[in-house]
Amino acid sequence: MADTLRLEDKADRVVATLDRPETRNAIDQELVDALHALCARLEDEPRILILTGAGGVFASGADIAQLRDRRAEDARRGINTRVFDRIAALPMPVIAAIDGYALGGGAELAYAADIRIGTPGVRIGNPEPGLGIIAAAGASYRLPRLVGEAHATELLLTGRILSGDEAYAWGLLSSLHEPEDLHQAAEKLADRIAALDPLAVRHTKTTLRAPAVAHPAIDLALQAELFESPEKHRRMTAFLERKSERKAERTSERKTEPKTERKQK
Structure with missing residues (x-):
């Protein structure tokens, strides 16, 4: 894995940190x-990605230095588009923890995540139009x-740039945190997801990403699979046992409570 992506x-x-300080983490x-190599790993071994x-x-x-020299054939290859689409299609949820700039391709990388939190x-x-191009790596269909x-x-x-407060108000960010608390907030979200049934989480993501015409057929088909899952039976049995306990x-507490004396007439 390249030094520009720390894992x-x-x-x-998996926590993946973009680390190109000399370019403010520009995507080259x-x-x-x-990112493609990371996706290959997470497709084979599904895990949550932060x-x-x-x-x-x-x-x-x-990376504008690279982007300036790209030609029509490079645009048709969809260099950033393909990897952002691959990230969006990962089996398990992707959490983007955003601080500072998320511009152009950086914004489109954030749009590919399932959950975005920020500061x-x-x-x-x-x-992009200010640089003579369009946002062609997912913004037009995700945003x-x-x-x-x-x-x-x-x-x-x-070409408007939103502040953190504006992005939260518009629903682009689901929560705001101070910079020193951002990583912990992302980890807590991952903890909540990790406590759930992984297959149910994967199927939920699939239904959320499905086009409107696929509903409700896709929901019912995936629910039918889960209804036959041993994990569904185990979790529901455990729930009922806890409820019974x-x-x-x-009931025991009520029986052991001291009875109040009747008031004297």
């Missing part, structure tokens, strides 16, 4: 290749689903 491997998750070909950036920056955008210092948006058609249209046609405890 922390855990049993149920080396980083794209590293994406973040080093140095108080998520990703300042695509008040976030600056996120797509200024409307995230913030609605009207907001997405304004952002993409004006709590009921027995409450």
Whole structure:
């Protein structure tokens, strides 16, 4: 794995940190290749992915020095598009923990995540038309689903950059945290997901990503699979046993409570 993408491997998750301090974590070909390699691992061994950036920056955008020299054939290859689509399609949830700049390709990387959290210092948006190009790595089809058609249209046609507070108000970020608390907040989200049935989580992500025409057929098909799952039976049995135990405890407590004396007439 390239030094530009630092990985922390855990049993149920991977924390991937973009680390190109000299370019504010701009996304170049080396980083794209590293993200593809990471995706290959997570496709074979599904785990939660936390994406973040080093140095108080998520990703300042695509590497302009490389982007300037790319030609029509490079655009058709979809260099960033392909890897962002692959990240979005990972089996388990992807959490983007965003601080500082998330611009252009950096914003589109964040859009590919399932959950985005950030700080008040976030600056996120797509200024590509100011550089003579369009946001072609997912913004046109992901951003409307995230913030609605009207907001997405304004952002993409004006190049407007949102602050962390604005991104939260628009629903682009699901929560805001101080920079020193951001990593812990991402880990807590991962903890909550990891406590659930992995197959149910994967199927939930599949239904969320499915086009409207696929519903409700896809929901029912995946639910049918889960209804036959031993894990569903185990978890529901455990739930009912805990419920029965709590009921027995409450009954026992009532029996042992001292009876109040009747008031004297």
